[in-house]
Amino acid sequence: MERLIKISEEKNKRLNKIEQLKERYSAEEAFERIKIYAQKGFSSIPEHDLNFFLKNFGIFYRPSTPERFMIRVRVPGGRLKKEQAIEIGRIAREFGRDYIDITTRMQVELRYIRIEDIPVILERLESVGITTYQTGVDNFRNIVQDPLDGLSFDNVITTWDILQKIQSIFLKNPEWLCKLPRKFNISINGSFSNRCNAFGHDLCFVLAEKNGIFGFNVYLGGKVGEVAKPADLFLTGDLVPTFFEGVGKIYRKYGFRDSRNRNRIKYLIDAVGMKEFINAVENEIGIEFQKSGRTLTELDGGDHPEKIQLKDGSFAVHVVVPAGIFSGSDLLEAVRIIEENGNGEIRFTVEQNFYITGIKDPESIKDYPLFKKYRNRSTAYFTNLTACAGTEHCPFGIIPNKPDAIKLADYLSEKYPLDSSEGKIRMYWSACQKGCGIHGMGDLGFVGVKFKKDGKVVTGVDIYYGGTVIGESTEGKLLLRSIPLDQISSYIEQIVKIYIELKKEKESFEKFYKRVLSRISKEALRFIIIFNNLIKNDYPQLSLTVNSSVLNRSSEEEEIFTLGFQLYRRATGKNPYSRNNILEIYDQPEPERPSKLNPYIPKKLESVILRMITKDNKKRYRVFTEIEEDLKEVFYGK
Structure with missing residues (x-):
């Protein structure tokens, strides 16, 4: 603990501007002022609330849509009940130009929202048990889990109750609201398949076995460009919330607050060492934990195309939503399918698609309008495609991103046809280095960059390859730098041709990479x-x-x-x-x-x-x- 305390004190002698702002103003007070801003209009919102404190409640101002906001809705584990989906769909249609983004954290974002409408929107969301609380800035963000948690045959531990216990510790709790040095992402996966990017978060609980007991191995310090590192700990499910709270308290107390660019929990662990950090957590909660067991995420990860049979005999039907661009009307159509064909849920995925669960006869629903617009069985280039918001909706975006991702997938689908049943390529796109499109975890990853070409500043991408989700995930490697947007397809088709020519029957790109390209x-x-x-x-x-x-x-x-x-x-x-x-x-x-x-x-x-x-x-x-x-x-x- 002495080393931890000493390093923390040294790093926090000088606070960054956001920490200074947090000392002067209160997030709770900002929330109370939302109704006043709604009455007085956009011009009444002070800069500190507009650009920071409202983000604590999922309210993001986007200059690219003047005087309009994006609202991020927390969807724990990606699970959306029928009545919740109905309310989100109606809100999108009434207030947000019928637009919805499905995100890589298994939640949704509404856009084009006026400040005058926000109080009503928040009340309507809360009325069906969902919230926008703590979906931005220095908070515990939406917790991700296997989208087929509790349903699929390869799900060993149902994690939903554990997730809710974790969330109950911090959600709407003043002790945690805007109190962390930086954002904090959490995953919990109780399945043999890694369908939730399980290793890409600040704190990861991943299915494991030790001495015949199933539980979770712990990984810490994941972020964009960094896969979480093993903490050498094994936890049974009942200890997961306790351990989470201990980690949160140590990070809140000792995390770095000097630089916004280097204050995720990874940097604290790097500075003091994993062993020292775990000792501090054990001292905080008074428990000494077991050493790690064997991690069990050994099956193919990512979304499963078309359909997958569930334990109760029904099916989860996959809906491919290219780059996560969706609508309120289409969400309501998905609800209609549930109402007329079963009693399931919407389950969002980290690949910006979703499953409709509880379907008895998958063939009977394929004539619905939803499947005319969004394929149930798409090409290998669309099924596992992700892309975060680009220049149209994000102030940090360097490239349009979603259109670029769709354009490449269209090109490859036409020139190198590959059905999702015959191959799998996870193409992940981020519009900038912040990496919201989790590009480092893709089979092929793309990140927007600016560079000089012929003396002029142009935009394009750096291209990564070899990110893995089977076993303990690994981050992809930088393959090509500074590729102009109009030349991406000519480079990517070369690697796609190699994959198609040399892959085994039904072999995914990840397995092909491990068998061939890693050599x-x-x-x-x-x-x-x-x-x-x-x-x-x-x-x-x-x-x-x-x-x-x-x-x-x-x-x-x-x-x-x-x-x-x-x-x-x-x-x-x-x-x-x-x-x-x-x-x-x-x-x-x-x-x-x-x-x-x-x-x-x-x-x-x-x-x-x-x-x-x-x-x-x-x-x-x-x-x-x-x-x-x-x-x-x-x-x-x-």
């Missing part, structure tokens, strides 16, 4: 994508692929040689050497110039190929970035 360096994969994109129109016969000779090479230089070997053969129809091994070529003559065997090969490209495979160590390329620079000369003359 090649990201530098080599990047080179293949860039090279294939450059030659696809003029020299498609030279297109490179990932084969067994490229995999498991010990160095970048070896990968360069094997790809050069492949490229020489594609250019000439002959192997440059009798053996495709950089260590076994020194007793062989240098290969013939490709242009002698194929006069259509440009001289400059020929030089690149020969430098990739030459026996002369001093002349041979050592890193792929050298080749990429020379390719600019070949194809762009610069």
Whole structure:
């Protein structure tokens, strides 16, 4: 504890501007003033309430829609009862231009809301048992869980009651309202499948087994760009709320309040160490916890396409909502399906889709208008697509995002058809580095960026790959930087082609990544994508692929040689050497110039190929970035 106290005191000698603001004003008082603002109008709202304190209650001003607000509605675990869905749908139609966003935290956002209408909206939401409380800024945010919690065959521990106990500790409790150093996200998953991005939160409780007992392993410190780290603890369900409260108290008391950019709980744990932090939690609540068991999230994660049979014999029917763009009218239509075909619920997912549960005969509901607009069985590019709000609705957005995500999915669906029953690609889009689209966890992740091109500032994306949700999740790796928006499809189609050509039957991209792409360096994969994109129109016969000779090479230089070997053969129809091994070529003559065997090969490209495979160590390329620079000369003359 001494180290924790010392580091905290040192870091908190100087408070950031928001903490200073929180000392001068009260969130509770801001809530009480909402009715006054509604009576007096938008211009009566002071800046500190407009830009900060109203966010504690899910009320966000968006300058892109002048004098209109976004309202974020807390939907615990993504579960929405029929009467709650009806009220949200009606509110969206009456006050919000019939627009709804489904978010990656399994909740909904209403837009285009006037301050004059907010008191009525909040009252109507509360009347059906839902709230907007603590859905923004320095609070415990909406808790996510398996959307099929308590229903699916692979659900071992029903977590709904545990979730509610956790929520009861802080929700509408003045001791916790706006009292944390920064936002705090929580997940709890009691299933073998990771359908809720279980490892991407500040505090994660993940299904585990120890000595024949099922419970939860604990992970801490997840955020955008960081998967939560193992805390080496195993908890039974009854201890989860107690542990949560202990973590919250330690973070509230000792969390950093000096920099808004480095005050999530991750930074406190990084500074003092996981062991020291856990000791502090155990001292706080007076319990010493067991060491971790075996994490059990071993089945394929993400949304399950089309339908899934439930324990009671009914089905959860999947509804694909591209990029989460939905409407109040469509939500009411989903309720009509429930009323006429069962007694289920709406279950939102972190991939911005939803399930309609309790359906006895899935085929009987496919003629409803809802399924004419939103597919029940879509392509692999739409089923697991997420995209946060972009420039149209978010002041932090750098790119439009949702339209960009849909445009790419449309392009791939048309050019490389792949049904969701035959493959799976989780494409996650974030409009900026804040990462609300959880891009780092996607099979392919996209994040909006600004960069200079030809002396002008343009917008585009950085592209990540290899995020995983099976087992203990891993964050994706940066693959391509600064790709202009109008060129994204030409790069992504190269990696999609490799996946489609080499995947096993019904193999997901994540499993393909673990089987194949994880065995090649990201530098080599990047080179293949860039090279294939450059030659696809003029020299498609030279297109490179990932084969067994490229995999498991010990160095970048070896990968360069094997790809050069492949490229020489594609250019000439002959192997440059009798053996495709950089260590076994020194007793062989240098290969013939490709242009002698194929006069259509440009001289400059020929030089690149020969430098990739030459026996002369001093002349041979050592890193792929050298080749990429020379390719600019070949194809762009610069």
